[in-house]
Amino acid sequence: MKANRNRWLIALSAIMIHLSIGSVYAYSVYQNPLNESVGWEISAVSLAFTTAIFFLGMSAAFLGKFVERNGPKRSAMISATLFGIGTLGAGFGVQLESLPVFIAFYGVIGGIGLGIGYISPVSTLVKWFPDRRGLATGMAVMGFGAGALITSPVAEWLMGVISIPTTFYVLGISYIILMVSGASYLAPPPEGWKPAGMRDRENKNKPKAKAEEGRDLAQLYARESLKTLRFYLLWIMMFINISAGIMLLSVASNMTQTITGAGSATAATVVGVMGFFNGFGRIGWASASDYIGRTNTYMIFFILQLGAFILLPLTTNVILFSILLYIIMTCYGGGFACLPAYIGDLFGTKQLGAIHGYILTAWAMAGIAGPMLISVTFERTNNFTAAFVLFIFLLALALVISIVMRSNIKRIQRQERSSQNLVANQK
CATH class of the missing domain: 1.20.1250.20 (MFS general substrate transporter like domains)
Structure with missing residues (x-):
């Protein structure tokens, strides 16, 4: 069309x-x-x-x-x-x-x-x-x-x-x-519309960009998505990813000065450049996710951030410290950018906007939880160590959840293939 x-x-x-x-x-x-x-x-x-x-x-x-x-x-x-x-x-x-x-x-x-x-x-x-x-x-x-x-x-x-x-x-x-x-x-677009290049690839049976193992898992209404395990797995993954990023954004300058001993001017520069990597991560990771798959992308987010959070409190060199911060910022921005496409992969596009809205409650909760966790732990201990330990645990949990998500997706795909084979055999 x-x-x-x-x-x-x-x-x-x-x-x-x-x-x-x-x-x-x-x-x-x-x-x-x-x-x-x-x-x-x-x-x-x-x-x-x-x-x-x-x-x-x-x-x-x-x-x-x-x-x-x-x-x-x-x-x-x-x-x-x-x-x-x-x-x-x-x-x-x-x-x-x-x-x-x-x-x-x-x-x-x-x-x-x-x-x-x-x-x-x-x-x-x-x-x-x-x-x-x-x-x-x-x-x-x-x-x-x-x-x-x-x-x-x-x-x-x-x-x-x-x-x-x-x-x-x-x-x-x-x-x-x-x-x-x-x-x-x-x-x-008109119902069922596809770009010419995509139609040509399908007609010639050529491989296309990998969305989430090739096509949407289902076409669900928003209320139906709430009855699935993968909705809540995705919500928790987003909550942890956003909390980690917002936590750093809320104290980046103070944290840079405290851990590395950098001056306020240097810390301000570090914080200013974080905005670039936040934006770069959005377009970079989102584009990459078309080829490596959204679940793989989020698993990479949590692996990278887990390593960065382990190293940050031990890194006193301001350049290395900044690099670790910027890696986390790309994952923070990338998480937002990949989310709508991931929702389409998991639940289809029938009511994507409504489902996207439900998932974004994780943003509202993380916007309160991230800064609060870091401020409370810093006030009580006068250092950032306890906060890092807490977020290392949360990121490890998010990585496990992303693995569970992968298993859940593969199980649904196997069930769908079995159903299709059964129907074909009956015919």
């Missing part, structure tokens, strides 16, 4: 949306200016970010079916409205010097916009790129990671030349324009 859209422009539209909502990762740029100009404590200012991430995960979970019912275009338009209003309202809260207003707009309204915007393009992209699921979703989610790299210097510059409230107003309007532009082109 022919499509009336260019799938690469669909991908660009998704990137435009994710670049905008990805600005949430640049939130730290507002902390000191708000503390100095309005007098809000850093911990109070940080509460808005924590609230936004929590509502991102929760809205993605509970509004996934809403996105499926209303389609990617309308859902992305709603996301643009909510995220834009949240950013504009944050400026209004600063102008009023009201922290509750600031948190309500940026954290709650903006957070809901984040969740809808994060999942809106995903199922559409997976359907447009059945031959390169990982690459397609990796491009979009890389946009989410790159949003901070763009917003951070822009917001810093704007706050230097205009007021903080006006900065939020300018950014809010910019996000609305960018997201509405991207949303206006989003549309699903």
